[in-house]
Amino acid sequence: MGDRQFERSRSALNSSAAGNIDSMARTQDGDIYTSIYTAIVEHYLAPGTKLPEDALAESFNVSRTIIRKVLLNLSHDGLVTCTPKRGARVAQPTIEEAREVFEARRILEVATIPFIADVLKPQEVKRLRKLVQEQQKAERSQDARSAIRLSGKFHKALIGVTGNSRLIEFLRNLISRSSLIIAVYGSIQESSPSCQNHDQLLDLIEAGKVDQCVRWMEQHLRDVEATLDFGVDKVEALDFAQVFGEIHSRQKGQLNLNK
Numbered sequence: 001m002g003d004r005q006f007e008r009s010r011s012a013l014n015s016s017a018a019g020n021i022d023s024m025a026r027t028q029d030g031d032i033y034t035s036i037y038t039a040i041v042e043h044y045l046a047p048g049t050k051l052p053e054d055a056l057a058e059s060f061n062v063s064r065t066i067i068r069k070v071l072l073n074l075s076h077d078g079l080v081t082c083t084p085k086r087g088a089r090v091a092q093p094t095i096e097e098a099r100e101v102f103e104a105r106r107i108l109e110v111a112t113i114p115f116i117a118d119v120l121k122p123q124e125v126k127r128l129r130k131l132v133q134e135q136q137k138a139e140r141s142q143d144a145r146s147a148i149r150l151s152g153k154f155h156k157a158l159i160g161v162t163g164n165s166r167l168i169e170f171l172r173n174l175i176s177r178s179s180l181i182i183a184v185y186g187s188i189q190e191s192s193p194s195c196q197n198h199d200q201l202l203d204l205i206e207a208g209k210v211d212q213c214v215r216w217m218e219q220h221l222r223d224v225e226a227t228l229d230f231g232v233d234k235v236e237a238l239d240f241a242q243v244f245g246e247i248h249s250r251q252k253g254q255l256n257l258n259k
Helices: 002-022 024-041 053-060 064-076 095-119 122-140 144-160 165-185 199-206 210-226 240-258
Strands: 080-083 087-090
Touching: 024 053, 024 064, 024 144, 024 165, 053 064, 064 080, 064 087, 095 144, 095 165, 095 210, 122 144, 122 199, 144 165, 199 210
Parallel strands: none
Antiparallel strands: 080 087
């Protein structure tokens, strides 16, 4: 019964994706969504930043109607708050929400470790190690934005081996919220080793030490949460054209490297 439900869910998601590709307007919406999503989760736009429709429409050279639709979709994903007559802002998680997000991640990610350890293939381990190397390189370069993005990418890739689209989407949302939380409460104190070294988890998985894998993930997520400083509060004013121009240039460069 579970397998049949999963296959139906996967088919529905695939059909939805195909429908988006067929529509130029919706593809344009998707590109703008991706740009704003990236700007938020990579801390180009601080939590609490105003997102005026007119300024965004000018930056993307589209109508305010399209921007309004994109902002609504982002609000559904918990990244933006839309208030009548006040407009949209980047969401600003409370301390309680921050603790709940990390609690949810512990419940989800720790529980799935035994299954992941059982099905993880050598080529997937290789791909995950490459992500770890890229993250470590970003950390050595003090590129915090890239390090945070690659850390989230590692966790999403890890849960991705389950093949469960619902689980993957749920974790994607939690990781996005985690990025907002780190943007608000991230501490300047040095992270513990487990915050940085995902290689340790892969070593344990390859060694078949499942119980240690479970303990490692539990401690890892607690260590990340422990670096948060709930006494800080920051909102920055930014130039939208500059922000999205920088993101577009970086994404274009990555596409050229992949050719």
